[in-house]
Amino acid sequence: MSNIPLVRRAIVGATLAHNAPGLQSPGQSNSPVEPDPMIVEGGQESQWTPAALERVGSTLKALNRMAKRPPVHLLFEDVNYTVSSHKGEQRILQSVSGEFRSGELTCILGPSGAGKSTLLNILAGYTLNGVTGRISVNGHVRDMRVFKKLSSYIMQDDLLQPRLTVQESMWIAADLKLGKELGKPEKELIIEEILQTLGLWDHRDTRSEKLSGGQSKRLTVALELVNNPPIIFLDEPTTGLDIVSIRQLVVLLRLLSRQGRTIICTIHQPSASLFALFDRVYVMARGMCCYQGAAPLLVPYLSELGHTCPTTHNPADFVLETIITDAEAAAQMSELCQNGKLCRKLDRMLARGGKKPILHSDESIQRIFVEHIAKEQMQKMEFPTTFFTQFYILTKRMFIQNKRNLTTLWIQLAHHLTSAILLGSIFFGIGNDGAYPVVNFKFCMSCLVFFMYTYIMIPILLFPMEVHLLRREYFNRWYSLKAYYAALSFATMPAMTLLGLIFLVITYFMSGQLLEWERFTLFSISGLLTGICSEGLGLAIGAALSVTNGSIVGPSIVSPLLVLCCYGMGFGPYIEGTMRALMSASYLRYGLSGLTLSLFENRRPMDCSLEFCLYSDSKLLLRDVGMTNDRYYIQIIGLLAFTFVYRLLAYFALRYRMTADFSNRFMCYISKFLKHR
Numbered sequence: 001m002s003n004i005p006l007v008r009r010a011i012v013g014a015t016l017a018h019n020a021p022g023l024q025s026p027g028q029s030n031s032p033v034e035p036d037p038m039i040v041e042g043g044q045e046s047q048w049t050p051a052a053l054e055r056v057g058s059t060l061k062a063l064n065r066m067a068k069r070p071p072v073h074l075l076f077e078d079v080n081y082t083v084s085s086h087k088g089e090q091r092i093l094q095s096v097s098g099e100f101r102s103g104e105l106t107c108i109l110g111p112s113g114a115g116k117s118t119l120l121n122i123l124a125g126y127t128l129n130g131v132t133g134r135i136s137v138n139g140h141v142r143d144m145r146v147f148k149k150l151s152s153y154i155m156q157d158d159l160l161q162p163r164l165t166v167q168e169s170m171w172i173a174a175d176l177k178l179g180k181e182l183g184k185p186e187k188e189l190i191i192e193e194i195l196q197t198l199g200l201w202d203h204r205d206t207r208s209e210k211l212s213g214g215q216s217k218r219l220t221v222a223l224e225l226v227n228n229p230p231i232i233f234l235d236e237p238t239t240g241l242d243i244v245s246i247r248q249l250v251v252l253l254r255l256l257s258r259q260g261r262t263i264i265c266t267i268h269q270p271s272a273s274l275f276a277l278f279d280r281v282y283v284m285a286r287g288m289c290c291y292q293g294a295a296p297l298l299v300p301y302l303s304e305l306g307h308t309c310p311t312t313h314n315p316a317d318f319v320l321e322t323i324i325t326d327a328e329a330a331a332q333m334s335e336l337c338q339n340g341k342l343c344r345k346l347d348r349m350l351a352r353g354g355k356k357p358i359l360h361s362d363e364s365i366q367r368i369f370v371e372h373i374a375k376e377q378m379q380k381m382e383f384p385t386t387f388f389t390q391f392y393i394l395t396k397r398m399f400i401q402n403k404r405n406l407t408t409l410w411i412q413l414a415h416h417l418t419s420a421i422l423l424g425s426i427f428f429g430i431g432n433d434g435a436y437p438v439v440n441f442k443f444c445m446s447c448l449v450f451f452m453y454t455y456i457m458i459p460i461l462l463f464p465m466e467v468h469l470l471r472r473e474y475f476n477r478w479y480s481l482k483a484y485y486a487a488l489s490f491a492t493m494p495a496m497t498l499l500g501l502i503f504l505v506i507t508y509f510m511s512g513q514l515l516e517w518e519r520f521t522l523f524s525i526s527g528l529l530t531g532i533c534s535e536g537l538g539l540a541i542g543a544a545l546s547v548t549n550g551s552i553v554g555p556s557i558v559s560p561l562l563v564l565c566c567y568g569m570g571f572g573p574y575i576e577g578t579m580r581a582l583m584s585a586s587y588l589r590y591g592l593s594g595l596t597l598s599l600f601e602n603r604r605p606m607d608c609s610l611e612f613c614l615y616s617d618s619k620l621l622l623r624d625v626g627m628t629n630d631r632y633y634i635q636i637i638g639l640l641a642f643t644f645v646y647r648l649l650a651y652f653a654l655r656y657r658m659t660a661d662f663s664n665r666f667m668c669y670i671s672k673f674l675k676h677r
């Protein structure tokens with residue numbers, strides 16, 4: 001504690017620096033953006049010239065007009081985070097404290113594995129399980145329902161809808177996030193302004209997949225700005241960007257913070273000039289806070305501890321080197337700032353010493369916030385738009401995506417056509433030949449396998465990627481999971497039905513089945529329902545597992561189902577009761593039975609191309625494959641029931657995946673189970 005006066009002295013110095021021009025402080029947050037000499041230094045970035053900044057200043061004003069949001073002041077005290085693994089309990093965060101204020105751009109700095117992302121996840125509300133401590137917003141205990149409406153979390157992987165243009169993505173974000181709050185002209189204005197501000201206006205008609213890394217990152221930020229969130233978390237926003245893009249992004253974040261937003265981002269190793277753009281810095285090592293305060297104060301703070309940063313050295317590099325190489329220094333720093341508590345206390349003392357009052361003690365801010373909470377509670381609307389609006393917008397987006405994904409469409413068409421022609425050739429003209437009814441039964445099997453593998457594998461391979469994308473939008477409350485899932489289930493239907501029908505028409509005609517509308521319709525319904533049911537199972541697997549695991553688990557699940565579905569071929573009347581019960585647990589049995597019954601039930605004896613045809617009477621075939629007592633409508637009910645169950649499973653798997661804590665919770669259960677054994 002003997003060091004406190006020194007630290008306090010240093011803080012006074014830094015506070016003065018902090019309030020100097022160009023490092024404007026929170027209280028002035030709503031003032032127009034001033035051309036900041038630090039931002040345009042170097043002259044490399046033509047987009048960030050004083051003229052551009054002036055324009056930015058005015059455009060940001062328009063964003064401010066858009067929605068009245070309370071400033072957010074985030075305070076956290078003694079936050080611990082513990083995870084359980086087979087090795088036992090592991091404490092990732094060790095009673096860290098700190099505060100982030102409205103109008104400031106803060107970076108969380110620290111070596112790899114220090115706990116930066118963990119802290120950000122906890123503060124953003126992404127991780128809730130295993131967390132203890134107090135987190136408050138403007139002096140009130142954080143209520144996640146309200147906080148989620150105020151915050152945006154931009155995760156590390158900036159996944160975007162690849163085939164939508166920048167402008168289309170912005171419109172979808174605006175329609176989902178603003179709802180009827182604003183009309184079309186206002187939304188248009190906001191979109192234009194945000195895109196202008198972020199230097200994306202010239203690329204508004206470029207598809208997201210064609211954007212550069214920096215542009216993608218800016219678009220991710222742009223999408224989250226649409227509803228003007230007062231607090232924004234960004235996890236490693238500079239990863240993978242070149243130096244110019246990094247600078248542009250940080251400059252932008254700084255400008256946004258000047259509007260009164262609280263902006264917190266984790267960052268790996270900022271250059272000296274980049275470091276100077278941050279108002280505050282939160283340094284972490286081994287799950288502890290080593291420093292929290294104004295960025296320019298970091299060097300004096302280190303000096304007080306005997307670690308003098310050479311003038312030619314980047315302070316960010318220096319502090320990282322110090323805490324990585326000298327564990328004792330890290331512990332000393334953490335002790336000195338009381339794991340994040342002390343800097344805050346000293347700041348408060350300084351604030352009382354004649355400077356402007358700081359936010360969380362500002363009664364007017366508290367009043368605005370309380371009014372905001374009351375309004376939110378009155379509205380009781382969890383999302384900005386209704387279920388049907390979300391469903392409509394998401395379905396439209398999925399249709400556009402599918403329509404533009406021409407390669408996949410062509411591949412799918414080619415797959416259906418070649419498979420149909422191949423099957424049609426193998427089983428050519430056998431449909432009404434009493435010499436080949438078993439072959440005709442195999443034709444049904446082949447159609448079943450086609451529908452099963454085609455539609456189970458597509459979601460297993462594609463859905464895990466979609467899940468990542470969904471996580472960002474869902475967490476940032478663009479829409480409800482129910483609306484997304486309903487749209488997803490609906491949007492795949494037209495393509496599946498059309499392609500499935502192409503396959504069915506070709507195979508049905510080539511294999512010489514009876515040309516009866518009713519028969520063809522029943523055959524098609526069974527085939528398509530098998531596809532829909534398989535897609536449900538694929539979605540459940542894709543929602544729960546990664547692509548690698550899903551591609552192993554998927555076929556492993558359907559193989560026994562396939563075996564069960566054709567069990568009893570040749571000895572149908574003698575299938576044991578237990579086996580019958582097991583067979584009814586395979587949705588494929590219902591599919592196979594549906595296909596077979598539609599071809600063989602209620603038909604006149606088949607033509608016989610040989611002297612004697614045992615199965616000319618199709619009833620005999622149905623008997624020998626164990627389907628005498630099967631009824632077509634029961635098979636359809638069975639397929640519908642399995643479709644419902646699989647899709648429900650997929651929905652719950654998705655819900656669990658949306659919770660970042662899932663793996664942690666899962667590991668907790670496993671370790672508890674192992675301990676009890």
Ligand SMILES: Nc1ncnc2c1ncn2[C@@H]1O[C@H](COP(=O)(O)OP(=O)(O)OP(=O)(O)O)[C@@H](O)[C@H]1O
Pocket residue numbers: 083085092110111112113114115116117118119268664
């Ligand atoms: N759910 C978890 N289970 C086990 N360990 C975890 C879990 N979450 C985080 N950790 C561990 O906690 C430590 C901090 O992780 P975190 O991702 O927060 O680090 P970081 O500072 O963001 O690192 P980087 O800069 O490399 O991203 C790491 O050692 C990580 O392995």
